[in-house]
Amino acid sequence: MTTTIAIIIGIACLAVGAVIGMMFSKSTLNAKAKFIVQDANKNAENLIEKATVQAESIKKEKHFQAKEKFMELKSQHDADIQSRERKMQDSEKRVKDKEQKLNDDLSKAGKLEKDLDRQIVDYGKKQEMIERKQQELDSITAQKVEILERLSGYSAEDAKNELVEALKAEAKTKAQSHIQNIMAEASLNAKQEAKKIVIQTIQRIGTEQAIENSVSVFNIESDEVKGRIIGREGRNIRALEAATGVEIIVDDTPEAILLSCFDPVRREIARLSLHRLVTDGRIHPARIEEVVEKTKKHIEEEIIEVGKRTVIDLGVHGLHPELVKIVGRMKFRSSYGQNLLQHSREVANIAGTMAAELGLNVKLAKRAGLLHDIGKVPEQESELPHALLGMQWAEKYGENAEVVNAIGAHHDEVEMTTLLSPIIQVADAISGARPGARRQVLESYIQRLKDLEAAALSFDGVSSAYAIQAGRELRVMVESGKVTDDQSAQLSYDISEKIQNELTYPGQVRVTVIRETRAVNIAR
Structure with a gap:
């Protein structure tokens, strides 16, 4: 662009010089006019030369800039290629590791299959030996029966028939007496009214089913956290298991760690401790022990808070602080798979409804229903049945005599002395006997x-x-x-x-x- 302007200026100067020259040549054509024309031509040539030099300089500068840009793009491209190659190598390594693990698992499965075949053979031999022993036992039994028949003068069938006839006569006599007692008791206790109260109570109480398990899942943001939790040579995970008593299972499950323990309090302590450690980022044995101790204190505070909320919800007032703490511990206990706190709340509501129908003290019934299973959450194992242990605690902490008797008698451990005791027993049976409420296993x-x-x-x-x-x-x-x-x-x-x-x-x-x-x- 600059070169073009310079050329145009030069041409203009030449034209001006030519015009001036013509004018002067036509009039005087003197020496002064010639000098002006020559000077104008020289200026035009100088401008053209400067414009050419400047254009060449700009061309070289642009060429250099283009070369630098090309080198920058080439370097970035090489870096991208290297990054992709590293990712491909990492992926290949992971695939090889998984393949190696799969081969190891197949090898273990083969060994287990061989062991199973060997055990099947051993079982077959033991079964044959048991059958031989059974045959010998049958033979000996037959000989004994034959000797008894010979000594008594009765055949086995005759002796059986005579015994059955004697038992029939005795059973009929007892059955008739028992039937009469039942009829008299039913007429006195208003059987139909009792059924009505129980059915209405069941209909009014909404139940929630709480099934315990022994595994909790701790979710993590990425699998890199697993390595930090395990620690160098597994020292972190060993310290955590030793401090909490919970098995930490770190496997190929993406973004998850399993916590396995039969005690729900331990599992909750381990879960909260892991959450604090991962959030804080400092994971080492000394820090783990410190966090676990703090978490245990936090759980104790939570237990007290749960106990307070429960007694407030049920309208139970004036409960001893130790009993409030015991009620809070029920949240982390189960009875045959049924959450103990939920079961006790349910029994309290059922007992309160039944007491209202029968014209008894509703608040006292709820109190006894809430406390009836406190003997199931001792801090140390006890040889006493939970009903008797709970009765001792209730008596120790100044509970009403009717509540104490209802707790001890709800499994017939002691004799019932008040009308409140059978209500608690029936409410407990209603809560625990519904389908799916409990699991014996x-x-x-x-x-x-x-x-x-x-x-x-x-x-x-x-x-x-x-x-x-x-x-x-x-x-x-x-x-x-x-x-x-x-x-x-x-x-x-x-x-x-x-x-x-x-x-x-x-x-x-x-x-x-x-x-x-x-x-x-x-x-x-």
């Missing part, structure tokens, strides 16, 4: 895990014991000052022998004894 499973822990705690030097992996492993923490390394091995053997001889359990139980020495000082 879970209760027996939890009791089995508690028995495992109790067996380990009975030995001297054991500070704590945790049943994990659904009862397939028992981890025992011992005091380093009382148990040596050599004694740890013997202790593990003794505990396993006690479990084998005294408890009933499926499969096998691994007993792991952990002994740890710590030296702690404080710099001030």
Whole structure:
């Protein structure tokens, strides 16, 4: 553009010079006119030369800028290619790792299949031996029966018939007497009215079904957190399991960690502790122990708050603080798979409705219904049945005599002395007997895990014991000052022998004894 302007200016100057020259040549054509024309031509040539040089400089500068831009784009392109190659290499590595793990699993499955085949063969042999023993037993039994028949003079069939006839006559006499008693009792207790009250109570009370399980899921934002939770050589996860008594399961499940324990309080402590640790970002053994202790205190505060809210909702006033705390602990306990706090609230409402229909004290009935199962949440195991233990606590903390009797008599552990006691018994049966309310299997499973822990705690030097992996492993923490390394091995053997001889359990139980020495000082 600059070159073009310079050329145009030069041409204009030449034209002007030519015009001036013509004018002067026509008039005088003197020397002065010629000089002006020559000077104009020189100026035009100089302008053209400067414009050409400037245009060349601009051309070189633009060429250099284009080259720099090209190099920048090429560098960025190479970086993108390298990034893609790294991602592809990472993906290939993950695929190879999964393939290796799959091969290992297939190998383990093959070994298990061989073991199963061997056990099937052993079972067949044992079955044949049992059949032979059964045949021998049948033969011996037949011989014994033959000897008895010969000694008594009766055949087996004759003796059976004579015994049946004698029992029939006795049963008829007792049945007639029992029927008369039932008829008299039914007429006195207004059977139809009682049915009406029970049915109306069931209709009025809305029930919620709470089924416990033994696994909680802790969600995480990314799988990178799993490595931080496990820690170097697994020290973080070991510290967390030792502090909470909960098994931490870290597997290929995306963005999730499983917490397994039969005790819901332990699971909740572990879940809240993990949440605090992951949120804070500082995860190491000392920090884990500190957070777990703080979480335990937080749970204790929550238990008290739940107890207060429950008694306020039910309109139960003047309850002793210790009983309020016991009511709060019910939230983290279950009875045959039914949440204990929900069950107690339900019994309190049912008992209150029935008491209102019968013209009894509604508030006292709700109070007894709420407290009837407090004996199921002791801080330490007790040999007493839960009804008697709850009755002792209620008496200790100054409860009404009718409430105390209703708690102790709701399973017929003591004699009923007031009208409130049968109401609590019936309300408890209504709440627990509806379909799906309870599961016997879970209760027996939890009791089995508690028995495992109790067996380990009975030995001297054991500070704590945790049943994990659904009862397939028992981890025992011992005091380093009382148990040596050599004694740890013997202790593990003794505990396993006690479990084998005294408890009933499926499969096998691994007993792991952990002994740890710590030296702690404080710099001030």
